[in-house]
Amino acid sequence: MTDPTALPLLRTPGLVDAHIHPDKTSWGQRWQSRRSAATLIELIENDRATQAEYETSVEERAFALFSHALENGTMGMRAHVDVSSELGTRNVEGVRAAAERLSGDLTVQIVAFPQFGLLRNPGTLDVMASALDAGADLVGGIDPGGIEGDLHGHLDAIFGLADRAGRDLDIHLHDGGEGGLEQIREVARRTIGSGRQGRVTIGHAFALCDPALPSLGETLDLVADAGIWVATCALGPDPVPDLDLFERHGVRVAAGSDGVRDAWSPFGTGSMVDRAHLLAYRTGAMTDGELERAFRIASISGGEMMGLSSVAEWDARGGTHLEFAAENLAQLVVDRPAPLRVVRDGRVLR
Ligand SMILES: [Zn+2]
Numbered sequence: 001m002t003d004p005t006a007l008p009l010l011r012t013p014g015l016v017d018a019h020i021h022p023d024k025t026s027w028g029q030r031w032q033s034r035r036s037a038a039t040l041i042e043l044i045e046n047d048r049a050t051q052a053e054y055e056t057s058v059e060e061r062a063f064a065l066f067s068h069a070l071e072n073g074t075m076g077m078r079a080h081v082d083v084s085s086e087l088g089t090r091n092v093e094g095v096r097a098a099a100e101r102l103s104g105d106l107t108v109q110i111v112a113f114p115q116f117g118l119l120r121n122p123g124t125l126d127v128m129a130s131a132l133d134a135g136a137d138l139v140g141g142i143d144p145g146g147i148e149g150d151l152h153g154h155l156d157a158i159f160g161l162a163d164r165a166g167r168d169l170d171i172h173l174h175d176g177g178e179g180g181l182e183q184i185r186e187v188a189r190r191t192i193g194s195g196r197q198g199r200v201t202i203g204h205a206f207a208l209c210d211p212a213l214p215s216l217g218e219t220l221d222l223v224a225d226a227g228i229w230v231a232t233c234a235l236g237p238d239p240v241p242d243l244d245l246f247e248r249h250g251v252r253v254a255a256g257s258d259g260v261r262d263a264w265s266p267f268g269t270g271s272m273v274d275r276a277h278l279l280a281y282r283t284g285a286m287t288d289g290e291l292e293r294a295f296r297i298a299s300i301s302g303g304e305m306m307g308l309s310s311v312a313e314w315d316a317r318g319g320t321h322l323e324f325a326a327e328n329l330a331q332l333v334v335d336r337p338a339p340l341r342v343v344r345d346g347r348v349l350r
Helices: 042-054 060-072 090-100 122-135 150-167 177-194 217-225 243-249 274-282 288-306 329-335
Strands: 009-012 016-020 074-082 106-113 136-140 168-171 202-206 229-233 250-253 321-325 341-344
Touching: 009 329, 016 229, 016 250, 016 274, 016 288, 060 074, 060 090, 074 090, 074 168, 074 288, 090 106, 106 122, 122 136, 122 150, 136 150, 150 168, 168 177, 168 229, 177 202, 177 217, 217 243, 243 250, 243 288, 250 274, 250 288, 274 288, 274 329, 288 329
Parallel strands: 016 074, 074 106, 106 136, 136 168, 168 202, 202 229, 229 250
Antiparallel strands: 009 321, 321 341
16 A cells, blocks of 8 residues: 555545435444345345334434545435335435535435335325425336336336426336346336436446346447436445446446445445445456546546536536545555545535
8 A cells, every 4th residue: 555645635526426325324323233134125124124223313324424425525425215105205304404414515316215115015106206395306216027016017107206296217226137127128218208318317227237138238228328327336246337338338327335334234434435446346447547437437427427517527626626645546446545625616625
């Protein structure tokens, strides 16, 4: 590791966490031991139980995580927040209240996320609509096939709500295999059909990470035509995109934390420098260019996805930037220092 006292000052764009779950986090609380789970449904049940057991509010935990992320250079976040007939809109209200306390410093877009199913949890669509009036910005979705068992029914519901409310979409899709690709193609067809190019994101999209699938190439082309963003989290056991392949097909990628120290994972720091490192590591980055690409995905690309111009249209001479003690971006991604200064609109936040 390079001696930090001998390093020059490096200015970089701000960081963006393109996929995070701040309502579920235990950040700022005592250590939480986790139950094992073998399936997605078991993970979701553990999550439901854990949320019910928290003794501190969503606002308190989300604010602790937001504050830590901001100190580590995150300026924008796409926050997926649970809504259900059981929870109502209270998680959205808690996360919005936490975000308001950092308003102007950290830009938080909230997705009304049907974690516990939409068709299989009656009443959820109405709560999602209410959530859009209670601080949520986007309409979410979850595995229309694997969890909901009704591809068209689920997509009719969420695209319909997005149309009525005039909002963008950000859909969780874990399903793999050709079945996962068919769901992604249907999302792309509907995106193009409704003129929503560039305004739909798919989170995880594990099917797009499987090079053995025969229809992968044509699906990537359709995803590119639809301008769909893919949010990857480079999680330990899960597939990651082949970034060269995505680039060749013109598919845009942003990066996020996903769950930070919640029922889903004991890991995560909320630092997008750490996430850029993990993305570079999981995708086998070797050259400086590949390491720089991981940083760009965790910063400028996320800014483009969120429409956050101070990050997306970054200018080293501008008033929004991070300052690191680092030789260059490649060394920064490998050594993962925290920023020395976080500057937004000319204000020093750290
Ligand atoms: Zn997620």
